[in-house]
Amino acid sequence: MLNRSAILMLPAFAxxxxxxxxxxxxxxxxxxFIDSTxxxxxxxxxxxxxxxxxxxxxxxxxxxSLLVTAAVLLMGYPIAYYLANRRGLRFTLVVFCIVVPYFxxxxxxxxxxxxxxxxxxxxxxxxxxxxxxxxxxxLLYNQTSIVxxxxxxxxxxxxxxxxxxxxxxxxTLLLAARGMGASGPMIFWRVYLPLSxxxxxxxxxxxxxxxxxxxxxxxxxxxxxxxxxxxxxxxSVEITLDWTSASVMSLFLLAxxxxxxxxxxxxxxxxxxxxxxx
Amino acid sequence: MHRALPCYVVLVCxxxxxxxxxxxxxxxxxxxxxxxxxxxxxxxxxxxFLGDPQWQASLWYSLVIGVIACVIATVLGFFAAYAFVxxxxxxxxxxxxLLLLPIIVPTVITSxxxxxxxxxxxxxxxxxxxxxxxxxxxxxxxxxxxxxALQGVDVNLExxxxxLGASRARLFLKVVVPLAAxxxxxxxLFAFLASFDELIISLFLTxxxxxxxxxxxxxxxxxxxxxxxxxxxxxxxxxTALVLLxxxxxxxxxxxxxxxxx
Numbered sequence: 001m002l003n004r005s006a007i008l009m010l011p012a013f014a015x016x017x018x019x020x021x022x023x024x025x026x027x028x029x030x031x032x033f034i035d036s037t038x039x040x041x042x043x044x045x046x047x048x049x050x051x052x053x054x055x056x057x058x059x060x061x062x063x064x065s066l067l068v069t070a071a072v073l074l075m076g077y078p079i080a081y082y083l084a085n086r087r088g089l090r091f092t093l094v095v096f097c098i099v100v101p102y103f104x105x106x107x108x109x110x111x112x113x114x115x116x117x118x119x120x121x122x123x124x125x126x127x128x129x130x131x132x133x134x135x136x137x138x139l140l141y142n143q144t145s146i147v148x149x150x151x152x153x154x155x156x157x158x159x160x161x162x163x164x165x166x167x168x169x170x171x172t173l174l175l176a177a178r179g180m181g182a183s184g185p186m187i188f189w190r191v192y193l194p195l196s197x198x199x200x201x202x203x204x205x206x207x208x209x210x211x212x213x214x215x216x217x218x219x220x221x222x223x224x225x226x227x228x229x230x231x232x233x234x235x236s237v238e239i240t241l242d243w244t245s246a247s248v249m250s251l252f253l254l255a256x257x258x259x260x261x262x263x264x265x266x267x268x269x270x271x272x273x274x275x276x277x278x
Numbered sequence: 279m280h281r282a283l284p285c286y287v288v289l290v291c292x293x294x295x296x297x298x299x300x301x302x303x304x305x306x307x308x309x310x311x312x313x314x315x316x317x318x319x320x321x322x323x324x325x326x327f328l329g330d331p332q333w334q335a336s337l338w339y340s341l342v343i344g345v346i347a348c349v350i351a352t353v354l355g356f357f358a359a360y361a362f363v364x365x366x367x368x369x370x371x372x373x374x375x376l377l378l379l380p381i382i383v384p385t386v387i388t389s390x391x392x393x394x395x396x397x398x399x400x401x402x403x404x405x406x407x408x409x410x411x412x413x414x415x416x417x418x419x420x421x422x423x424x425x426x427a428l429q430g431v432d433v434n435l436e437x438x439x440x441x442l443g444a445s446r447a448r449l450f451l452k453v454v455v456p457l458a459a460x461x462x463x464x465x466x467l468f469a470f471l472a473s474f475d476e477l478i479i480s481l482f483l484t485x486x487x488x489x490x491x492x493x494x495x496x497x498x499x500x501x502x503x504x505x506x507x508x509x510x511x512x513x514x515x516x517x518t519a520l521v522l523l524x525x526x527x528x529x530x531x532x533x534x535x536x537x538x539x540x
Contacts (some may be wrong), residue, residue, distance in 0.1 A: 004365075005360060005361045005363040006361050006367045007357065007361070008361035009357070009358045009362070009373065010355040010356065011353075011354045011357055011358070012354040012355065012358035012377060012417060012421075012514045013358075013373075013376075013377070015350070015354055015410075015413065015417070016376065016379075016416060016417070017378075019392075019410055019411055019413070019414045020379070020380055020388065020414045022395070023388075023391040023392045023394065023395040023396075024387070024391045025389070026391070026394070026395055027390065027391035027394040027395070028391075030394070031394075043440055044295065071283055074305060075290060078283060078286055078287065079286075079287055079290055081283070082283055082284070082287045092348055093291070094287060094291055096292065097290075097291035097294045098289065099294070099297050099522060100294075100295065100298060100518070100519070100522065101294050101297075101298060103468075103471060103514055103518050103521065104298060104307025104475075104514070104518050105474075105475035105477070105492060105511075105514050106475070106477065107475075107477050107495050107496060107499075107512040108298075108475075108490045108514050108515060109297065110494065111299075111301070111499060111507060111511055112297035112298060112301045113297055113299065114299065114499070114509070115297075115301060115304065115312060115508070116297060116300065120311075120312065121312075122300065122312075125313070132502075150434070152294075152297070156294075172374045181535045184339070197457075201447065209382060212384070213385070213386065213387070213468070214381070214384075215384070215385065215386045215391040215478060216477055216478065218498055220496075228385050229385040230387075232386065233386055233392075234386055237390055237393075238401055243394075246390060248491070250386075250387045250390065250391075253387060254383060254384070254387055257382060257383060257384060258383075259396060261375075261379075261382050265371075265375050269427075270371065271374070271422065271425055273381075273418075273422060274377055275469045276497075
């Protein structure tokens with residue numbers, strides 16, 4: 001009787017099909033096969049994908065995403081390690097500091113960094129007040145500010161993913177290593193790190209997946225030359241009204257995202273997505 | 279090493295909280311421009327935010343859309359999560375990964391596709407439709423929360439109810455929903471938050487008629503950073519804090535109900 005409950009998934013799938021899959025499918029079909037001339041489709045695709053703007057955007061997107069993933073991993077690993085080995089008040093406080101930004105609106109988080117880094121922002125005010133600089137330093141609207149903003153937004157994803165992986169590590173293995181005479185660093189490098197590696201991989205994958213599609217933070221914190229693929233897509237719809245280009249670029253970004261998601265699906269439990277359920 | 283780790287953790291925690299705390303402090307500034315620390319405090323930016331008819335309208339749109347998205351996502355997500363936990367369907371994992379797609383696919387792509395369809399169906403600016411679109415994004419959030427919450431509901435209680443002659447509807451209303459209630463409320467809260475904070479879909483679908491709070495923040499950030507935005511941001515942070523507080527209280531209840539079941 002309880003097994004018949006599978007039909008209860010239907011309403012959710014119906015919504016997914018009508019509100020998510022249909023618009024996507026229709027958008028690609030209409031812009032690529034109906035609105036554009038069928039003979040020139042392939043040349044149009046190669047033209048868009050090899051255009052200067054798109055190649056530049058692909059390089060920028062990859063570079064920023066790699067930097068952000070590395071930054072988030074290096075910053076997040078020690079925190080997750082700390083959390084996995086603590087209980088009580090300290091644990092609660094650190095989780096609080098991770099979770100509050102995690103659930104704060106991305107636009108608010110981006111705005112807060114714009115306030116800090118802007119020309120008349122707090123960091124410039126402090127530096128000027130201390131007499132270290134005479135004129136405001138341009139901290140905002142460059143690649144560094146994008147990386148800072150995105151690292152800030154994505155750090156909680158990494159910490160929560162790593163924490164879920166580390167908490168399931170069997171502590172007796174560490175004791176066994178110690179009992180057999182391994183030193184502290186050796187236990188970490190030879191036992192703990194390998195055991196937490198699937199957390200590292202799934203955390204890095206999810207952060208990279210989210211990075212390559214990022215829009216809000218780079219659009220607000222980047223300079224005129226720091227255009228990521230998602231921004232290029234938005235611009236071709238909003239500014240140049242070039243739906244075919246937008247469609248080709250979207251299809252490309254979507255394909256890369258889905259391939260990475262398929263890998264993520266293979267290496268991890270999707271129920272752990274976003275650090276939930278652990 | 280033993281001292282370095284806690285110091286580092288404290289430092290990162292400060293870094294994580296500082297931007298949010300600073301925005302909240304700035305929101306209460308008495309200054310006419312963003313100066314930190316403010317030399318005087320006032321509620322003038324909140325008065326300006328809540329007294330402005332346009333901001334009021336945006337707040338109203340955000341609330342309406344958020345409630346619609348929350349109701350749809352929670353109801354559909356609850357049934358789906360129940361099905362995932364209880365059925366032994368083959369390919370469950372694959373089906374789940376499909377339902378999680380909306381938070382994986384770059385939102386810019388989803389939004390443009392939704393806009394493409396909505397423009398032809400004359401649905402741009404329609405609050406109900408925007409709410410439904412947000413529900414797709416909120417559904418994964420509901421699912422992830424309820425999958426773990428429903429795992430804690432003892433299947434034997436449901437078997438008992440069925441064997442005593444309860445109908446499916448009665449089983450749901452009298453057994454499953456009450457047992458899953460704390461998780462269900464948490465899921466609803468986070469679904470609301472997901473919609474309330476959503477920017478990109480709203481950016482494309484609201485048009486000029488129904489600009490939500492995040493959309494209005496976005497539009498004003500392209501012009502100038504004025505303290506009113508700090509007040510609006512502090513308001514959004516306050517909503518997040520409220521949701522997290524309620525969730526923490528519910529978590530306590532959730533743990534308590536699970537204990538009584540054992």
